Amino acid sequence: MVRTGFLANVPVLDVDPFSRESLADPYPLDARIREAGPIVWLDKYGVWATGRYDVVDRIFRDHETFESSAGTGLTNTKLQENWRKPSAILEADPPGHGRVRRGMMSALSPKVARGLRGEFMQRAHELVGEAAARGEVDAAKDLAEAFPLRVLPDALGLSTEGREHLLPYANLNFQAQGPRNELYEEALKQAGEAQKYVAWQMRREALDETKLAGTIFAAADNGEITHEEASMLVRTFLSAGLDTTILGIGLALKALAENPDAWAALRADPALARTVFEETLRCFAPSPIIGRTTTREVEIEGARLQPQQKVVMLLSAANHDPRRWTVPQRFDITRDTRGQLAFGTGIHGCVGQMMARVEAECLLTAVATRVSRLEIAGTPVPKLNNWLRGFDSIPMRITSA
Known part of the structure; x- marks a missing residue:
């Protein structure tokens, strides 16, 4: 077929990155x-796609041409209604974005992260010790999932009531x-009732203000952000602060078990x-895809993208582009x-990355200290999620140090 208009001389692919087969082996x-x-143009969804490092980096850095406020998924939320209100940070553009991000960073500063590290490390050692005593575990559930669920809701100041809705809500998101x-x-x-739970948990009166939530709402009291934005930032933690970290830790544990030299070094x-x-993040990015929307006509390597x-x-x-990385699959x-x-x-750039790194470092440090041997003990089960990558189950045999 001869393509004309904005698709002239552009690779057009008839593929589906979101089929179960593609998600299982992406x-x-x-x-x-x-x-x-x-x-390239993905015909099935009517969207552009790029996996080239230089192009992705360019798009990330040009927020005036490639906006986030039309949604960071497949849906252009300025043209089509979304299932929830947009994120106050991820799906916002300047000038509002910078103001809200500064309010969020006051709750996630390096000083705050250092203050949490001691408690996180203690709880990581407790969890890993319990797992090592059992010998055979599902590393995806018993370690990678259990640890963030043990520390993050408490650090944020969530109510103990309704936490069973956290993962179903994040999965839907x-x-x-x-x-x-x-x-x-x-x-x-x-x-199920997860959306109602989140609406309830976002309220100031449902939160422990001696924790991170208090810092977020203090920014609202000081006029840095609005109180509605403070509630939306709590939702950001609920929807994005768990799954990517959980999957990243699971991928790290799996990689260590499959790479004895790396495990020995750790x-x-x-x-x-x-x-x-x-x-792990480079080789097995748990959040492997994100969207932007053009604000104007723009050319990328001969392709003319329309507004x-x-x-x-x-x-x-x-992250696997051989133009940027040497033997990227290794x-x-x-x-x-x-x-x-x-x-x-x-x-x-992800506002929660500092917290994710602290959680992962604590858990992996505890594993390196308390476990002498990691072995895959069964067939890992991939997590099938349109926007995430990792494993639902990683059977593993671990030996206490």
């Missing part, structure tokens, strides 16, 4: 899209970023926990991972 399609061209397919419909059913020097997590068109950036594909903890795009970059 890396071949990542590579196909990346190598087809600097930017990420499934909804993709197409309205079967996975989205399943998540919608599983969420065992010899637990201070490498941060390095292990960074290479209000969606562009999806394949972060995992960019998990290598000696690699310089600076520039990896799992948390994004530019003004919309």
Whole structure:
């Protein structure tokens, strides 16, 4: 077929990154899209896509041309109603974005993170000790999921009531970023009362203000943000502060079990926990895709994008771009991972990345200290999510140190 108009001379792919088959084994399609061209048109969804590192980096840094306020999923929320109100940070653009981000950062400053580290480390050692005593665990559930659920809600100041709704809500949030397919419909059913729970938990009176929530609302009291924005920032924690960290920790544990040299290096020097997590993020980005929307006509490598068109950036594909990384498919903890795009970059770089790193470092440090041996003890089960990547189950045999 001869393509005319804005699709002239542009690679057009008839593929579905959101099919169950693609989600179960995503890396071949990542590579196909990346190598087809600097930017391609996905016919099934009517969106642009890129997996090239330089193009993704350019889009992240040009927030005036590629906006976030039209939604960061497949849906252009300025043209089509979304299932929830937009995020006060991720789905906002300047000038409002900067003001709200500064309010959020007061709750997530390096000083705050350092203050939480001691408690997180203690609880990580407790959890890993319990798991090591059992010998055989599901690392995805018993370690990667259990630890953030043990520490983050308490640190934020959530009520103990209703926490069973946290993961179903977060799952729905990420499934909804993709197409309205079967996975989205399943998540919608599983969420049940989760949306009502989140609306209830966002309220100031439902939170413990001696914790991080208090810092967020203090910013509202000081006039830095509005009280409605403070509540929306609590929702940001609820929807985005768990799943990506959980999956990232699980991917790190799996990678260590499958790479004995990396595991031996971490065992010899637990201070490498941060390095292990960074290479995990590069090699197996748990949040592998994000969207932007064009505000004007713009050219990318000969392709002419029209205003209000969606562009999806394949972060995992960019983190595997051989133009940027040497032997990118190899998990290598000696690699310089600076520039990896799992948390994004530019003004919309993930605001929760500091918290995710603290959680992962504490858990991986405890594993390196309290476990002498990690082995995969069964077939890991991939997590099928439109907008996330990782494993629902990782059977593992661990030996206490």
